[in-house]
Amino acid sequence: xxxxxxxxxxxxxxxxxxxxxxxxxxxxxxxxxxxxxxxxxxxxxxxxxxxxxxxxxxxxxxxxxxxxxxxxxxxxxxxxxxxxxxxxxxxxxxxxxxxxxxxxxxxxxxxxxxxxxxxxxxxxxxxxxxxxxxxxxxxxxxxxxxxxxxxxxxxxxxxxxxxxxxxxxxxxxxxxxxxxxxxxxxxxxxxxxxxxxxxxxxxxxxxxxxxxxxxxxxxxxxxxxxxxxxxxxxxxxxxxxxxxxxxxxxxxxxxxxxxxxxxxxxxxxxxxxxxxxxxxxxxxxxxxxxxxxxxxxxxxxxx
Numbered sequence: 001x002x003x004x005x006x007x008x009x010x011x012x013x014x015x016x017x018x019x020x021x022x023x024x025x026x027x028x029x030x031x032x033x034x035x036x037x038x039x040x041x042x043x044x045x046x047x048x049x050x051x052x053x054x055x056x057x058x059x060x061x062x063x064x065x066x067x068x069x070x071x072x073x074x075x076x077x078x079x080x081x082x083x084x085x086x087x088x089x090x091x092x093x094x095x096x097x098x099x100x101x102x103x104x105x106x107x108x109x110x111x112x113x114x115x116x117x118x119x120x121x122x123x124x125x126x127x128x129x130x131x132x133x134x135x136x137x138x139x140x141x142x143x144x145x146x147x148x149x150x151x152x153x154x155x156x157x158x159x160x161x162x163x164x165x166x167x168x169x170x171x172x173x174x175x176x177x178x179x180x181x182x183x184x185x186x187x188x189x190x191x192x193x194x195x196x197x198x199x200x201x202x203x204x205x206x207x208x209x210x211x212x213x214x215x216x217x218x219x220x221x222x223x224x225x226x227x228x229x230x231x232x233x234x235x236x237x238x239x240x241x242x243x244x245x246x247x248x249x250x251x252x253x254x255x256x257x258x259x260x261x262x263x264x265x266x267x268x269x270x271x272x273x274x275x276x277x278x279x280x281x282x283x284x285x286x287x288x289x290x291x292x293x294x295x296x297x298x299x300x301x302x303x
Contacts, residue, residue: 006024008027010171011168013167028052032044065288065291069286074184076257078274079277080271088127089129094130103127105128105271109123120161122182123194125271126155127156129227131145131152150222155176161179180194180195181199186283190207191204194264196262201260203258203264220243222241230292235292235295238293242287246280248280251277
């Protein structure tokens with residue numbers, strides 16, 4: 001990230017971004033030929049088939065979708081008591097059952113190395129929920145979601161470490177974002193740390209770097225959809241992924257997550273997220289963040 005910052009306007013506010021960075025130069029509508037010349041971006045042919053449009057939003061006209069040309073992530077998937085999850089979810093959201101009496105909580109730490117609004121890190125705590133309007137077996141829905149690599153979730157916390165990412169998320173999507181130091185490192189081991197509001201450690205993660213599998217571009221696609229209310233109306237926010245390098249472990253060992261008592265710790269403890277059942281580490285992926293859109297269900301409870 002550039003050392004020098006400059007102020008730009010967004011949603012009626014002044015936010016600081018890296019001078020000469022992607023947002024300063026392109027305002028979320030990049031020249032893909034110029035991006036392709038950035039060695040840090042890698043091969044970006046995937047994005048050439050996704051046209052950007054200037055769309056109206058709650059913060060005025062914006063270029064969408066938002067592109068993440070190179071990203072990494074670590075996801076810890078926990079079992080949690082279904083009653084605790086229900087208590088944290090607004091109606092009519094329903095947690096997706098993984099085992100009798102238990103649903104799933106995903107703690108995901110993202111490092112966006114190259115993207116339209118410049119590099120930043122992000123942490124998500126989300127409850128996996130049923131697809132809007134779904135009926136029938138939870139087990140069948142979970143199996144289909146796993147097969148398609150497509151899940152629905154309600155995000156309860158989404159801290160970030162840059163101002164532009166915070167303002168875009170809060171003002172554009174009404175997501176629960178706040179600004180805090182977040183560090184992520186991929187090396188001989190993988191580490192991540194998140195600070196609490198007083199600057200002390202909230203979460204600290206460490207694990208041995210796994211052996212990664214490489215996937216040809218567009219051979220391992222997925223879509224995760226956030227469900228949240230925007231201006232009182234339920235909306236869905238699809239995030240498409242093109243995974244290029246990944247590792248997955250069921251019932252992983254050698255994963256250390258220290259909880260320091262900050263807001264993320266309190267949230268995970270309150271959800272009862274204690275049994276780690278799956279670890280997903282993505283070394284390289286391309287992401288597309290779409291604008292909020294109406295839910296694809298006609299249920300009156302979703303209006």
